[in-house]
Amino acid sequence: MSFSWQTKGTARDPKSRVGINxxxxxxxxxxxxxxxxxxxxxxxxxxxxxxxxxxxxxxxxxxxxxxxxxxxxxxxxxxxxxxxxxxxxxxxxxxxxxxxxxxxxxxxxxxxxxxxxxxxxxxxxxxxxxxxxxxxxxxxxxxxxxxxxxxxxxxxQGETSAAEQALAAATADHPEWLKDKLKIQYPAEWQTLVIANNQRAPMTLRINTAKVEPAFYKAKLRENDISFSETSMIETIILDTPQNAETLPSWSEGEVAVQDLSAQLASHTLMTMLPPQIAEPSILDACAAPGGKLFHLHERLNARFKNHKLFALDNKKKRLNETKVIGSRLGHSDDPRLTMLCADATMDDCCGNLLFDAILLDAPCSGSGTIRRNPDIRLLLKSGHLTSHQEVQLKLLHNLWRRLKEGGTLLYSTCSIFEEENDHVIEKFISTQAGAKSVALSMKHGRTTLLGWQLLPSSRSTDGFYYAGLTKVKGT
Ligand SMILES: C[S@@+](CC[C@H](N)C(=O)[O-])C[C@H]1O[C@@H](n2cnc3c(N)ncnc32)[C@H](O)[C@@H]1O
Structure with a gap:
């Protein structure tokens, strides 16, 4: 049966609240x-x-x-x-x-x-x-x-199994181009990936170690009957049931932040890439807003160094202002070791004359690894966007490379699962940038790729994410 639309009667002003009880x-x-x-x-x-x-x-x-x-x-x-x-x-x-x-x-x-x-x-x-x-x-x-x-x-009645139904429904919820790309780049896993994209993402927390011992905060959660699972990182936990973040214990005191596990791997990985003898590292987070990785990095640096310098750059003033508000709740915004700069990281003069021991480039991307968290991506993303993202990603890499000290390291990341924004970017960069050398990465989640490390949303605990390490060879 089908139904047709017929306009009858008078339209009322939808904005009017008169008569709405x-x-x-x-x-x-x-x-x-x-x-x-x-x-x-x-x-x-x-x-x-x-x-x-x-x-x-x-x-x-x-x-x-x-x-x-x-x-x-x-x-x-x-x-x-x-x-x-x-x-x-x-x-x-x-x-x-x-x-x-x-x-x-x-x-x-x-x-x-x-x-x-x-x-x-x-x-x-x-x-x-x-x-x-x-x-x-x-x-x-x-x-x-x-x-x-x-x-x-x-x-x-058992005519269609729950698994068959879930796959059919999830497949129908992806546009053709996205399904095709998943089939080509993940031939053995595309079905698991479309099902994962249709699920709700877990709520993962980062305990702010600059404010509270992880064990102490975990005890607070237990006292409040909030159950959670531990992960490979002591400050990272996954709630059994998501809840409004503001209702978490000591939320307003900044003892905890919401951040996916994949994203939390950025700070840990960058820490392992710092030269071991360094005492006062100078680090740039080149695409920093709204500050998830920035503040985590600050917390990790705080645990190891007295006088690190961390610079946060973003080209959107509004987003940087939001970052400051988040940083204030966490108790970081007034820390003199942290500086926020509003500038375009593709421009020559983005950081003045500053040179850094390490750079985190968490590049703008399609977000294809976060579809379960951001379901609108499947409706808005088009295949051609991957090419335009790649152009910006390469521009950012080439410009920021000039701000890296010899012997320094750059960690490139995206929340994408597609090679156009990941290995292909690194491959093109290394082949055109003298002195850029790939650094092998290894993490407790995900798997190696040709030039980096890929996490997938099909693992329940992680969003899709990509990391690649680079170092600037001395004398180049
Ligand atoms: C993936 S988000 C960063 C997320 C952030 N690192 C975090 O963990 O919360 C990418 C950021 O890059 C910024 N961005 C995009 N193009 C930029 C450019 N040319 N220069 C500086 N920042 C840029 C965007 O405003 C956005 O905040």
């Missing part, structure tokens, strides 16, 4: 979620942009659940809903299409009673100023509800 609060939440999704799929905005610029659209746990969940399954939901509509939606009614996708997401992936989902979606038509659409929204969602029930029956 408390009962309609969740309908209004739906309207805001629809606006957020429209901005992603039609405006090319990221969820991060929505957080920064339209925080009211993503203000509550319900907003976040609906935005992240619908974005994660957008492509397959889009297909199911489109199949039920007789005519494609008019551009000006794309908010209603988003409304159907949100309802479809809840029917398929949450345990919420279907009558509640359908009622709230129908009410949201009024809040959107399109009461004429109530009938069609009701009819399409009821049809989807029946389809979801039938699929559950088939799986209960």
């Amino acid at each position: 408390k009962k309609n609060e969740s309908a209004r939440t739906r309207m805001e979620v629809c606006k957020a999704l429209k901005n992603i799929v039609e405006g090319g905005r990221t969820i991060d942009w929505i957080r920064a610029e339209k925080s009211e659209w993503i203000a509550t746990p319900l907003h976040r659940e609906l935005i992240y969940g619908t974005a994660r399954h957008y492509l397959s939901l889009q297909q199911s809903v489109t199949e039920l509509l007789k005519k494609p939606m008019r551009d000006k009614d794309s908010d209603l299409f988003q409304l159907l996708l949100v309802g479809a997401y809840q029917l398929k992936y949450t345990g919420i009673a279907s009558y509640a989902i359908i009622n709230e979606s129908v009410n949201a038509c009024v809040v959107l100023g399109k009461p004429w659409a109530k009938g069609v929204v009701n009819a399409v969602l009821r049809q989807l509800q029946r389809a979801a029930e039938t699929s559950q029956q088939h799986s209960a």
Whole structure:
């Protein structure tokens, strides 16, 4: 059965809150979620942009659940809903299409009673100023509800296994080009990777060792009945159940930060790459905001040196300001050993005359290793973006190389799983930059590549990440 849209009645100003009572609060939440999704799929905005610029659209746990969940399954939901509509939606009614996708997401992936989902979606038509659409929204969602029930029956009768269902669903939630690239670059693992991309990321914490002993903080978590798993790093733990970070013990005192395990490997790796005899290292974090690796590095350096100098560079002033706020909570922003600079790291004069013993280049990239954390990436990323990222990554490497002392080391990283932004960048750089030599890396997670180290999101505890070590040969 399919359903067509007919415009009847008068549209109400969707912004008007007159006549909207408390009962309609969740309908209004739906309207805001629809606006957020429209901005992603039609405006090319990221969820991060929505957080920064339209925080009211993503203000509550319900907003976040609906935005992240619908974005994660957008492509397959889009297909199911489109199949039920007789005519494609008019551009000006794309908010209603988003409304159907949100309802479809809840029917398929949450345990919420279907009558509640359908009622709230129908009410949201009024809040959107399109009461004429109530009938069609009701009819399409009821049809989807029946389809979801039938699929559950088939799986209960053993006609399709849970694993087959998960793979089929995850595959349908990836655009063709992304699936094809995964198949080519990860022929033995692409299925595991698409399934991993559809899962929720774990919540990993970094205990701020400049403030508290890891054992002491772990005891605080236990006292508060917050269970967690240990990892290979003493200050890194994974919560069994994610929770609002602000509700963690001593959050406002800065005893802990949220940071993925893959990202935490940056500081540990850079520490092992510092010349052993060095007493006062001078280090540049060239793409530093919002400071996850920067502050971790500062905490590691603090444990080993009295007088290190750490410079944080980023070309976005707003992001650097946010970095300062985060640093203040952690107790780092006023530390005289830490300097923040706003400059373009592809430009000659980005760091004045400064030379560094070590540089961390956590380069801007596609984020393809973090799709489970940032589900909008699968909707926004295009294959051509990998080439444009590579150009910037090479520019950054060539320019920053001039700021590295002879004998110094550079750690290159991306949160990408694609070779265009990883080994290919390092290969091109080494082949054109005299005196640049690859340094072999080894970590407790992930695996070696031709010129670096790759972590994959298919390991539950890590995001997809790439690291490569370089050293500047003396006398070049
Ligand atoms: C992957 S993010 C860095 C994340 C950060 N290292 C962390 O761990 O929290 C990349 C950063 O590079 C910055 N960036 C992009 N192009 C840049 C350039 N030409 N010069 C300096 N920073 C740049 C972006 O503003 C962004 O903050």
